[in-house]
Structures are given as C-alpha cells and as structure tokens.
Amino acid sequence: MQRINYNHLWYFWMVAREGSISAAAKKLDVTQPAVSSQVARLQRSLGTKLFEKSGRGLALTPAGATVYGYADEMFELAREMLETMDRGGPRALRLAVGVAEGFPAVLTHRLLAPATTLPRPVRLKVRHGSLARLTAELGARELDLVLCTERLPAGSAVRARPHALGECGVVLLAEAEMAQRLAPGFPASLDGVPFVLPPSSAPLRRTFDQWLQAQGAAPAVVAEMDDWGEALLLAQSGAGVVAVPAAAEEELRQLYRLEVVGNAPDAVQHFYALTAERRPRNRGVVAVLESARANPLR
Numbered sequence: 001m002q003r004i005n006y007n008h009l010w011y012f013w014m015v016a017r018e019g020s021i022s023a024a025a026k027k028l029d030v031t032q033p034a035v036s037s038q039v040a041r042l043q044r045s046l047g048t049k050l051f052e053k054s055g056r057g058l059a060l061t062p063a064g065a066t067v068y069g070y071a072d073e074m075f076e077l078a079r080e081m082l083e084t085m086d087r088g089g090p091r092a093l094r095l096a097v098g099v100a101e102g103f104p105a106v107l108t109h110r111l112l113a114p115a116t117t118l119p120r121p122v123r124l125k126v127r128h129g130s131l132a133r134l135t136a137e138l139g140a141r142e143l144d145l146v147l148c149t150e151r152l153p154a155g156s157a158v159r160a161r162p163h164a165l166g167e168c169g170v171v172l173l174a175e176a177e178m179a180q181r182l183a184p185g186f187p188a189s190l191d192g193v194p195f196v197l198p199p200s201s202a203p204l205r206r207t208f209d210q211w212l213q214a215q216g217a218a219p220a221v222v223a224e225m226d227d228w229g230e231a232l233l234l235a236q237s238g239a240g241v242v243a244v245p246a247a248a249e250e251e252l253r254q255l256y257r258l259e260v261v262g263n264a265p266d267a268v269q270h271f272y273a274l275t276a277e278r279r280p281r282n283r284g285v286v287a288v289l290e291s292a293r294a295n296p297l298r
Contacts (some may be wrong), residue, residue: 002045004045005041005042005045007038008038008039008041008042008045009042009067009071009074010038010075011024011028011034011035011038011039011042012038012039012042012050012067012068012071013068013071013072013075014027014028014035015035015039015051015058016051016060016064016068016071016141017140017141019057019058019140020056020057020058021035021036021039021058023057039051046063046067048061048063049061049063049064050063050064050067051064054157059139059157060139062159065159065276065277068141069276069277069281072141073281076094092120092121092122092123093118093120093121093122093123093282093283093284094123094125094144094282095112095115095122095123095124095125095144095145095282095284095285096125096127096142096143096144096145097112097124097125097126097127097143097144097145097146097147098126098127098128098129098134098135098137098138098143098145098146098147099126099127099128099134099146099147100128100129100130100131100134100146100147100148100149101128101129101130101131101202101226102148102149102198102202102203102204102226102228103147103148103149103271104228104244104245104248104252105228105229106248106251106252106255107147107245107247107248107271107297108126108147110297111147111165111273111288111291111292111297112124112126112288113291114287114288114290114291115284115285115287115288118283118284118287120283122284124284127143131146131148131150131152134146134148135152135156135158135160135274136158138158138160138274138275138276139157139158139159139160139276141276144275144280144282144284144285145273145274145275145280145282145284145285145288146160146273146274146275147165147271147272147273148271148272148273148274149202149203149204149269149270149271149272150203150270150272151272152274159276160274160275160276161274161275161276161277161278162272162273162274163272163273163274163275163289163292164270164271164272164292164296165271165272165273165292165296165297166247166271166292166296166297166298167268167269167270167271167296167297167298168245168246168247168268168269168297168298169245169246169263169264169265169266169267169268169269170204170207170208170211170243170244170245170246170263170264170265170267170269171243171244171245171246171249171260171262171263171264172186172190172241172242172243172244172260172261172262172263172264173232173235173241173242173243173244173249173252173253173256173258173259173260173261174235174238174240174241174242174258174259174261175235175236175237175238175257175258175259176257176258176259177238178238178241178261179258179259179260179261180259182241182261182262183259183260183261183262186261186262187215187217187262187264188215188216188217190212190215190217190219190241190261190262191216191217191218191219192218192219192220193219193220193240193241194219194220194221194222194239194240194241195219195220195221195222195240195241195242195243196221196222196223196225196231196234196235196239196240196241196242197221197223197224197225197231197242197243198224198225198226198231199224199225199226200224202226203269203270204243204245204267204269207267207268207269208243208264208267210267211264211266211267214266219241220240222239222240223239223240228244232244232252232255232256232258233256235256235258236256236257236258241261242258243264243267245269245271245297246263246265246269246298247269247271247297247298271297273285273288273289273292
C-alpha cells in the first residue's frame with residue numbers, strides 16, 4: 001500500500017486553508033518555492049491535481065476537496081490527542097456555522113441544539129452575513145456549515161452540497177388590536193394595510209408577493225428590513241403586519257406578543273444547510289443534519 005508523506009500533506013493543508021502559496025508560506029515561515037515543491041510532490045504521489053487558479057489565489061479541485069476533508073480530520077485528531085495528553089481531557093469539537101440573511105434566529109437555535117448536546121464538548125462559532133460571503137468562507141473551509149433559505153445559483157464558483165432542512169408556509173402576525181381587526185376578513189382585509197417585509201431580494205418576500213398578487217391584495221409596505229428582530233419589534237409597536245415562516249410562528253408570537261392575522265400556506269419557504277463535503281465528517285454537522293432529517297422544519 002502506498003504511504004502518505006505527512007509533511008507534504010501538511011503543506012497542502014495549509015495552502016488550502018490560507019488560499020494561496022504565498023499566504024501559506026508566510027504562515028509556515030518558509031519560502032514559497034518550498035511550499036510549491038511539497039504540494040507538487042503530493043500531487044504526483046496521488047496522481048491528481050489538487051488546486052486550480054481562482055483569481056489571485058487557489059481553489060480546491062473536487063479531488064483536492066476530498067483530500068482536504070481527510071487531512072483536516074487527521075490533523076484535528078492529532079490536535080485532540082495533544083490536548084488530551086497535555087490537559088487530560090478531550091479538545092472541544094470546532095463547529096463554525098454561517099447563518100445567511102433572512103434565516104430566523106429561533107430556527108437557528110433549534111437546528112443547532114443537537115450539536116451542543118453531543119457527549120464531546122463543542123465550541124460553537126456562529127457568523128451572520130450575506131449568502132455570497134458565507135459560501136465563500138465555506139469554500140475556504142472557514143465554516144463547516146451554512147444555514148440559508150435558498151440554494152446556490154447555477155454556475156456559482158463555490159462548490160457546496162445542499163441538504164434540505166424542511167419547508168413551510170407563511171404566517172401573518174400583528175399586534176393584538178390590528179390582528180383582531182384584520183383576521184375576520186382575511187385575506188381581502190390585507191388590501192391597503194401597512195406591512196413590514198424583508199427586502200424584495202429575499203426568498204420569503206418573493207414568494208409572499210406572489211401569494212398577495214394571487215389574492216388580489218396590495219398592502220402598503222411601510223418598512224423593508226433584513227433583520228428579523230427589528231422587523232418584529234416594529235410590528236409589535238403596531239406599525240404593520242409581518243410575514244414569518246410558519247415553522248417559527250409559535251416562538252415568535254410568544255417572544256414578541258403578536259397574534260395571528262392569517263395563514264399563507266402556498267407561500268412556501270425552503271430551508272437548507274450547505275456543506276463543502278458531500279458526506280460531512282464533522283460530528284456536529286452530522287448531528288444537525290441527522291436531526292433535521294428525522295424532524296424537518298415545517
């Protein structure tokens with residue numbers, strides 16, 4: 001059986017993490033030719049190309065992504081071994097999660113709960129941002145998982161595997177007096193009513209606008225907000241009706257003391273987890289995906 005040179009693998013792993021030969025050389029405190037030589041030798045020994053040019057840096061090929069996944073797990077186990085020997089206890093499992101704009105915080109907490117209850121301690125890091133930025137970080141292996149409400153567009157430069165987490169309709173919420181006034185005539189009562197909605201580019205907004213058009217209702221949009229907390233606080237003050245995924249209805253209704261105006265089950269919302277690997281090996285990611293398969297959002 002062919003034996004792997006772990007020094008070659010270590011240099012490859014650093015280049016994959018840093019995104020370029022020069023950045024890896026700086027991190028390793030060696031020359032760029034030294035790094036290039038080690039990576040080239042690994043590619044020759046494996047008989048495949050591991051990197052391809054991407055702008056000013058390098059991106060992993062499909063084969064490179066596979067090798068990186070194994071290398072990352074191997075070096076993580078090595079770090080865990082050293083931690084165990086040094087401190088007498090297992091190293092916390094790293095789980096870095098990106099949460100894309102438009103993904104409700106209450107659903108984030110629900111989905112990540114299975115990872116935080118693993119026998120091994122977990123060090124959870126959560127970043128919020130645009131889907132484009134988070135998927136770029138996923139491709140660079142800075143994130144293990146991205147939670148979002150849409151698939152990556154066709155032709156995306158980032159290779160990411162989508163995992164369905166569930167789907168649901170939309171529920172309309174408002175402060176008590178407004179909800180009681182609008183509910184009896186729903187959905188016709190929505191015509192001309194003030195609404196607090198996500199930006200027009202958000203998946204929820206697109207499907208909800210289609211539903212409103214089908215109902216013949218033209219509400220007055222008084223605010224467009226990409227922050228769920230701010231939108232719900234505005235609705236709580238009586239500024240307008242807010243549309244939320246049905247999967248988050250109960251928690252949001254209780255947290256913000258809102259009441260149901262009506263349901264829009266045909267305005268379907270989808271939820272996904274994106275991973276760089278087809279079959280993730282991070283035990284925290286596996287716990288999240290397995291739990292969602294058993295109990296999908298709906």
